[in-house]
Amino acid sequence: MLRTITTLGLGLVLLAGCGTEGVRETPAGPGDTSPPTVEVTTAEAQAAFDGLGDLAGAWRDQDCAKIEYLTTGVESTIGGRVCAAAREGLAVPGRPAYRDPEFLLPARQEGEDGAWFAVLARKPKPVYLVFVRADGRWRLAAGPIPVVGEAPGVEGEVTDAAADPEAAVGARLAPTRHVAFLTDPAGVNGKGVSGVRFASGDPMRGLLAELVGAPGRARPDHLSADVRIEGPARALALPGGGSLVFHALRVVFTQKPGSGRSSLAHPRYRAADVRAFTGGTPKSVTGSEILVLATKVAKDNTMTTVGLRRVLADLTADSGEGSG
Template sequence: MLRRLTALGLGLVLLAGCGTEGLRETPAEPGATSPATVEITTADAQAAFDGLGDLSDAWKDRDCAEIEQLTTGVESTIGSRLCAAGRSPGPTAYRDPEFLLPGREDGEDGAWFAVLARKPEPAYFVFVRADGRWRLGAGPIPLVGKAPDVGGGADGEVIDAAADPDTAVGARLAPTRHVAFLTDPAGVGGDGVSGVRFASGDPMRRLLVELVRAPGRVRPDHLSTDVRIEGPARALALPGGGSLVFHALRVVFTQKPGSGRSSLAHPRYRAADVRAFTGGAATTVTGGEILVLATRVAKDATMTTVGMRRVLADITKGSGQGSG
């Protein structure tokens, strides 16, 4: 049972750096060849989670440089473009956290932990140690299914899937298998050629249907789609096998007018959104939508979407592939 700790007065989606103190590194035994293990304390996790208010203030002040300092990974990618475009992820306070604290066999930078915040609505957050401070790497990732039991101890200690040979491969391949599924039009009927399956009702099934049907819905405009992996995946081993993987995908839509036309007939993005990101109007546009995901990978490699957030992170003029 994980220890549930309550953080009061939280700000938005995000996290403040907590200095360089508090992280313990346990050295290997004398003569051993294995690397030291970084141990994250509940105090570290509580301080990082309590510090989300500083990032909230940065968003309110539109302080893009501070937002960049307080985030990393996918959240830095999202934040840099949203802030430059004058957009915001929206002020939402989270509280009642459960900490998931994996030990990690490497240096201090790269250490990470996850949080399942229960209120106001359950959502995951992932914090990463980068350049000597804790930064928000992903989150919030709203829960869309049942949160799996990660089997934490009294202080929330769990196992990094990378350290468990039985789960490491499946966890590492989860983002690649998502891309295979979402680029397989035959998968709409449930019998795609990729070999990847999601249960009926899973958000990935609905997204595949959307991607397959999207070009037909904007005719006579031309619309192409692409799906890519966005940044690294981090995963926790689950009791009994399998893993809980935190990762992200970028879905890129490029839309241009049909033959003989000088403007889009059915723009995918609102004119106000195009202006915010590009500074003006555009005939051909490329939009980057980021999916931040929590995926359960079962022992038999079956995947289930546990958490999902979808963000319009970028729009560029022309048929470029968006920032990434």
């Protein structure tokens, strides 16, 4: 089950002086071979959310070790290379102070490490954040994920998608179905062979059009694109059916000069960004862009993007190439 906790409810908890309370562990009963379960407390969720200020400060100070300490999952993957590049001049957006949180707390999870919860912070602009407990502490695993359109409601008690047979399959397959859609050129016209559909105006439709058209726009350079799943997905079952899935994709672009050329005619990435990541000016570049997503999967498995963040996570020179 999940509990949604608003700021009003949190105020009552904090007035009780429970700001540092940890997860509650429920041991297995006599003769029960099931592992003990844990339940995330509202006070601990609030404390983890409040820790975002420390993470914002670490990004401001380009403190890569602290960013690594405070993050896990896709945020750790992004932070490692981006922080190092920021020290070499890569421009990194500042992080605002998020507030007005609504907490989504999966109850009675098995094992303390790996426990997770999500937050919908409504101000200054709505974003999702996903926290995971790793090595005995809460770390930001995904986010901020700016909300696209209207966030689906998860009022009252709902079930973790992994424990809901009707929601589990659609939630589990969401990342794979994204890859199928984004690697199907015929899907640009809504007639793809993958069988996966997104409504007109969904950001995935625009991304597919970009991927299909990118090689032509780059000519005479040679440009290729690949889409991969990045890390695990976590999902909440929605009260009316379906699920809300938090997951990530990695889009990899490789660009090389055309025949007879020694440099790129239409570089995809700015020279300053390439230099910040690679330390030079390689002729051929591979760029990794990570999409951090919140996807609503309906009961009929129709998918809608409800949250999206796109980050340039790495740039590398092709193997064997030196810096110019």
